[in-house]
Amino acid sequence: MKVTELNTVDDIRSSLDDHHYIANRSLATSIFLSLKMEKPIFLEGEPGVGKTEIGKVLAQVLDTNLIRLQCYEGLDVHNAIYEWNYSRQILQIRMMEAEGQKDKEKISKEIFGSEFLIKRPLYQAIDYDGDNPPVLLIDELDRADEEFEAFLLEILSDFQISIPEIGTIKTEKPPVVVITSNRTREIHDALKRRCLYHWIEYPSAEQELEIVRRKIPEINDALGKQVVAFVQAVRQKDFYKLPGIAETLDWANALMKLGTTELSTEITSDTLGALLKYQDDIEKMDGDTTYGLVQRAFTEADLIST
Numbered sequence: 001m002k003v004t005e006l007n008t009v010d011d012i013r014s015s016l017d018d019h020h021y022i023a024n025r026s027l028a029t030s031i032f033l034s035l036k037m038e039k040p041i042f043l044e045g046e047p048g049v050g051k052t053e054i055g056k057v058l059a060q061v062l063d064t065n066l067i068r069l070q071c072y073e074g075l076d077v078h079n080a081i082y083e084w085n086y087s088r089q090i091l092q093i094r095m096m097e098a099e100g101q102k103d104k105e106k107i108s109k110e111i112f113g114s115e116f117l118i119k120r121p122l123y124q125a126i127d128y129d130g131d132n133p134p135v136l137l138i139d140e141l142d143r144a145d146e147e148f149e150a151f152l153l154e155i156l157s158d159f160q161i162s163i164p165e166i167g168t169i170k171t172e173k174p175p176v177v178v179i180t181s182n183r184t185r186e187i188h189d190a191l192k193r194r195c196l197y198h199w200i201e202y203p204s205a206e207q208e209l210e211i212v213r214r215k216i217p218e219i220n221d222a223l224g225k226q227v228v229a230f231v232q233a234v235r236q237k238d239f240y241k242l243p244g245i246a247e248t249l250d251w252a253n254a255l256m257k258l259g260t261t262e263l264s265t266e267i268t269s270d271t272l273g274a275l276l277k278y279q280d281d282i283e284k285m286d287g288d289t290t291y292g293l294v295q296r297a298f299t300e301a302d303l304i305s306t
Contacts, residue, residue, distance in 0.1 A: 040177035045200035048244015055137030055178035069121035071144040112165035225301035
């Protein structure tokens with residue numbers, strides 16, 4: 001499907017839904033505007049709410065390649081755009097010298113050709129020659145340094161790369177850019193101004209239940225509702241790391257593997273490691289707390305509309 005075929009916000013919601021991503025109207029509107037205005041979409045939210053998944057699903061919807069740049073501390077230009085294949089260059093130099101070639105200019109011209117270039121994600125996105133523009137997912141930008149953030153701003157301004165030995169590479173089909181951040185630090189306003197911004201909240205109980213049903217169709221209705229009601233209650237606690245959708249699915253899968261058909265205090269306590277990822281949080285879930293949340297889940301499960 002081409003961007004030009006997505007003519008309304010409802011088209012976006014329907015296309016995402018076809019690929020099992022449930023988006024509310026606000027998120028679908030942001031995605032729609034990002035595509036039509038050819039601006040990056042900047043997604044922030046707690047870990048595990050489905051930010052990265054949007055990039056993956058968009059690539060499926062648009063029938064194009066996903067090019068992912070996973071950010072981390074110390075990420076630099078060479079790892080994000082390109083670097084030279086030094087070992088291959090040295091081998092080529094030795095071969096040319098063995099053949100009697102001593103002209104340094106010719107050797108230099110030979111080893112700095114495109115065949116010796118290692119293309120990293122940003123280069124791949126700009127040099128892409130497919131029918132549909134690729135989806136460029138710049139994941140967890142907040143993990144990268146501010147220096148890289150400034151460089152990224154320059155790239156997003158005109159989608160071109162200058163390589164001294166080769167020249168300027170510019171795209172005629174700008175990629176669809178999805179940037180995510182867990183907000184471990186603030187991203188500079190200058191970069192945000194280049195984007196359409198959207199904060200992704202935890203899903204409602206109804207949305208989360210639908211996600212569980214889509215991803216784990218074999219789960220029985222009662223257990224699915226209890227799992228969602230329990231997780232929704234846990235998110236109201238003062239924990240260091242609240243469970244995201246990914247943790248909900250992990251926990252539901254774990255319960256299914258154990259043959260669970262209904263929540264209990266015992267099985268919940270035994271499987272907390274699938275839901276909570278920090279020992280301090282698990283320690284707060286003593287017997288009374290877990291029992292209370294399980295009972296609350298039973299009550300609130302019946303209130304989830306389906």
